[in-house]
Amino acid sequence: MKKKILLLLILVLTFILSFNGISTKANNGVLYKTYTEDHSHRLIPTQDAYIPIAIYTQFGDITLKNPEDIFIDEDESLYIADTGNKQILIIDKGYTNIRTIGKDVLIKPTGLFVDKDKNIYVADMEASLVYKFSPTGEVLFTYGKPTEPMFGTKTPYRPIKVTVDYRGNLYIISEGTYNGIIQLNSKGEFLGFFGANTSKVDLRTIIIKSIFPKNVYERFITVNPVTPTNITIDDQGRVYTVTRGTFGDAIKRHNISGVNKMRTDLNDTNAFNAISIGPIGNIYTVADDGYVREYDAEGNLLFLFGGKDERGYFKGLFNNPVAIASDKGFNLYVIDRAKSELHVFIRTDFAKLVHEAVALYQEGLYSESKEPWQLVLEANNMFDLAHKGIGLAYFKQEMYREALEEFRIAGYRQGYSDSFWELRNDWLMRNLSIILIIFASLYLFSVINRYTLKVHPIKSGIKYIKTQLNKYRISRELLFVTYVMKNPADAYYGIKREGKVSILSTLILCLVLYIEKIFAIYYTGFVFNYNDLYRVSLVKEAITLFAPLVLFICANYLVCAINDGEGKFTVVFKATIYSLMPLILFWPVVVILSNVLTLNEAFIYQAAMTVLYAYTGILLFIMIKEIHNYSLWETIKIILITAFTMIVMLVSYYLLNGLVQQVINFIIQIISEVGLRV
Structure with missing residues (x-):
C-alpha cells in the first residue's frame, strides 16, 4: 500500500513540474542563458546566440585524451592537439577522413597553428621545442631555445602556445617567460620579445616594500609581469593575447610594435584560457568559469553563454574549457580538457542578424546596417549596440534629433555630443538675430538708465531683498557665505570670536550641499555624466559626501588639539562647511552649463570644476591657518599631518571592521556547531 502511495505521489509531482516549467533551460531547451552588455557593462539577458549540437569524445577509433588546443584551417578541417595521446589529430570538414601526425615525435603538444600552406606548427612544452610539420606529417624544422645573448641564458623556454604571421615569423608563449612573447623568424633566429604585460603592484606590495629592506621583501613578494595565457592572429597580421589574472585589459590586440590597441575597459574576466578570431573580426574567448564570450572588433561584448558542469552531464556546459575556434559559418568548437570532449555549437537566427x-x-555602412539593427531591437530592445548603430545611421542621414535619442540610450557620448553640436548650431543660426536684438536692447536700456534715471533696477532689487533678509538672524548667517568668499580671514x-554663524545655519548648508550633489547626479549634461542613474542610492551618496568631511573635521581637530591649535570642535565644523561656499554657490551653475556644452568644449566644464575645487582648497587652507592661529609653515605641516591621520583612521576602521566580522562569523559557527551537536 505504501509503495502505491509513493508511486502516486511521484507521478503527481512529475505532472505538476511538467506544467510549471521548473527548469534551468532557456526557451530553446539549452541548459544556459545568454547575455549581452549595456553601456554600463551590466549583463542583460538576450536571445540565445549559439546552440550546442554535438559532443565528440572519439573520432574513428581514436579517443581524445586531455586535448589542449584546436585550429580550423581555410578548408574548415579540424586540427586538435591530442595532448594525452601525444599526437595531432586532423579531421576533414565532413568528418570522414581522420589522420594523425607527430605520434612518435611529440611528448606534450599543447598549442598548434596551421599556415596558408597547410604547414602545422606545434608547441611541445615537455620537449621545449616548436615543431614545423609538413601537411603530410614530416618534420620540416624544429625551433629550439634561442642562443642569442639578448634572449638570456637563464630565460626559460617551455613553449605552450604558438602562432605564425604571413611572413613566417613565430610568436611563442613560453611558460614562465615574463619578458613577453618570444618572436622568432622562419629560420629560428630570435627577433626579440613582443607584447609584454606590465607589472601591477597592489597596496599590500607597496606597504611591504616601504617597510622592509629589499633582501627581506623579496622573500615575500615577486613583482613580475604575468605571462600571456593564449595567443592568436587575424587575417591582417594583428596578434591577440589573453592573460589570466588581469581585469579590463585581459584581451589585448597588439600592433606591429607590440603595443596594445584594444580598449582597457572590457567586460572581461581574470580567468581566460583561450582566444580565437571569427570571420568578421569578432573575438571569441573561453574561460575557467565555463563561459564563452564573443566581442566585436571594438571590444563590445555581444554574447556571453555557457557555464560550469563539473560532472560532465550536460551539452554546452564545461568543466575545464581550454581552447576555442570558429569556422567560416560561425560554428564554434570548444575543447574541454578535463572531460576530453569537443563541443560544437551552431549560431541562431538572432546571432546571424547581429553578425550581419x-x-x-x-x-x-551605417545606413545599410540600420535595417538589421532595427530587427535586432524588435527582438531585444535593450541591445545597446543596436541603438548605437541606428544612431550612426540617423546621424549620417542628418536626422540629428533621432540620432541624439539613440545615442543617449546607447550611452555613446561622442555621438551624442556630435548630434547635439549640430542641433545647437542649427538653433543658433535660426535664432541669432533674435539673440542679438535682445542683447542690444538690454545694452541700450542700461545706457539710457545710466544717463536718465540713474537707477539700476537689478542692483536696487538685490539691495532691497538683502535688506529684508538681514532682519532675520538665520538669513544673516546664511548670507554670511558671501563674506567668507570676499574676505575669508575676517x-x-x-x-571663531564673534559667533557670526550657528550650528543650525551650518546644518542647513550641509543639506543644501547634499541636495546639490543629487541635483548634479541627475542633471549634469549627458556627455559629462558618468553616473549610473539606475543604481543611485541616496543613502550611499550621503555617506560618500559627508564621511570625508566628518573624517577631515575630526582628524584636523585632534591634530590641532595637540599642536596648540585654538579652534574648538564646533568652530572647526562650522568653518569647514562655510569653506565649501564655492561649491555650494556655483556647483548648480556649472551643472546647468554642462547641458549646453559638447565634448569639444569639455575644457570649459573641467576648468570650471577645477576652479571651484581650487578655490575651496584655498579657503580650507586659510581656515586652518586663521581658526588655529598658525603661521604659514605651521599650517602646511598641520595639513600634512591631518592627511596622514585620516589615512591611519581609515586603515584602522577597515582592520577593526574585518576583525569584528571574523569574530561574528566565529560566534555564528560556534552556535551552529552547538546546535548540530544538541
Missing part, C-alpha cells in the same frame, strides 16, 4: 549588422557597422575671525 555588426559586419556592416564595422565597415562604416570671516573666519567672525566665526
Whole structure:
C-alpha cells in the first residue's frame, strides 16, 4: 500500500513540474542563458546566440585524451592537439577522413597553428621545442631555445602556445617567460620579445616594500609581469593575447610594435584560457568559469553563454574549457580538457542578424546596417549596440534629433555630443538675430538708465531683498557665505570670536550641499555624466559626501588639539562647511552649463570644476591657518599631518571592521556547531 502511495505521489509531482516549467533551460531547451552588455557593462539577458549540437569524445577509433588546443584551417578541417595521446589529430570538414601526425615525435603538444600552406606548427612544452610539420606529417624544422645573448641564458623556454604571421615569423608563449612573447623568424633566429604585460603592484606590495629592506621583501613578494595565457592572429597580421589574472585589459590586440590597441575597459574576466578570431573580426574567448564570450572588433561584448558542469552531464556546459575556434559559418568548437570532449555549437537566427549588422557597422555602412539593427531591437530592445548603430545611421542621414535619442540610450557620448553640436548650431543660426536684438536692447536700456534715471533696477532689487533678509538672524548667517568668499580671514575671525554663524545655519548648508550633489547626479549634461542613474542610492551618496568631511573635521581637530591649535570642535565644523561656499554657490551653475556644452568644449566644464575645487582648497587652507592661529609653515605641516591621520583612521576602521566580522562569523559557527551537536 505504501509503495502505491509513493508511486502516486511521484507521478503527481512529475505532472505538476511538467506544467510549471521548473527548469534551468532557456526557451530553446539549452541548459544556459545568454547575455549581452549595456553601456554600463551590466549583463542583460538576450536571445540565445549559439546552440550546442554535438559532443565528440572519439573520432574513428581514436579517443581524445586531455586535448589542449584546436585550429580550423581555410578548408574548415579540424586540427586538435591530442595532448594525452601525444599526437595531432586532423579531421576533414565532413568528418570522414581522420589522420594523425607527430605520434612518435611529440611528448606534450599543447598549442598548434596551421599556415596558408597547410604547414602545422606545434608547441611541445615537455620537449621545449616548436615543431614545423609538413601537411603530410614530416618534420620540416624544429625551433629550439634561442642562443642569442639578448634572449638570456637563464630565460626559460617551455613553449605552450604558438602562432605564425604571413611572413613566417613565430610568436611563442613560453611558460614562465615574463619578458613577453618570444618572436622568432622562419629560420629560428630570435627577433626579440613582443607584447609584454606590465607589472601591477597592489597596496599590500607597496606597504611591504616601504617597510622592509629589499633582501627581506623579496622573500615575500615577486613583482613580475604575468605571462600571456593564449595567443592568436587575424587575417591582417594583428596578434591577440589573453592573460589570466588581469581585469579590463585581459584581451589585448597588439600592433606591429607590440603595443596594445584594444580598449582597457572590457567586460572581461581574470580567468581566460583561450582566444580565437571569427570571420568578421569578432573575438571569441573561453574561460575557467565555463563561459564563452564573443566581442566585436571594438571590444563590445555581444554574447556571453555557457557555464560550469563539473560532472560532465550536460551539452554546452564545461568543466575545464581550454581552447576555442570558429569556422567560416560561425560554428564554434570548444575543447574541454578535463572531460576530453569537443563541443560544437551552431549560431541562431538572432546571432546571424547581429553578425550581419555588426559586419556592416564595422565597415562604416551605417545606413545599410540600420535595417538589421532595427530587427535586432524588435527582438531585444535593450541591445545597446543596436541603438548605437541606428544612431550612426540617423546621424549620417542628418536626422540629428533621432540620432541624439539613440545615442543617449546607447550611452555613446561622442555621438551624442556630435548630434547635439549640430542641433545647437542649427538653433543658433535660426535664432541669432533674435539673440542679438535682445542683447542690444538690454545694452541700450542700461545706457539710457545710466544717463536718465540713474537707477539700476537689478542692483536696487538685490539691495532691497538683502535688506529684508538681514532682519532675520538665520538669513544673516546664511548670507554670511558671501563674506567668507570676499574676505575669508575676517570671516573666519567672525566665526571663531564673534559667533557670526550657528550650528543650525551650518546644518542647513550641509543639506543644501547634499541636495546639490543629487541635483548634479541627475542633471549634469549627458556627455559629462558618468553616473549610473539606475543604481543611485541616496543613502550611499550621503555617506560618500559627508564621511570625508566628518573624517577631515575630526582628524584636523585632534591634530590641532595637540599642536596648540585654538579652534574648538564646533568652530572647526562650522568653518569647514562655510569653506565649501564655492561649491555650494556655483556647483548648480556649472551643472546647468554642462547641458549646453559638447565634448569639444569639455575644457570649459573641467576648468570650471577645477576652479571651484581650487578655490575651496584655498579657503580650507586659510581656515586652518586663521581658526588655529598658525603661521604659514605651521599650517602646511598641520595639513600634512591631518592627511596622514585620516589615512591611519581609515586603515584602522577597515582592520577593526574585518576583525569584528571574523569574530561574528566565529560566534555564528560556534552556535551552529552547538546546535548540530544538541
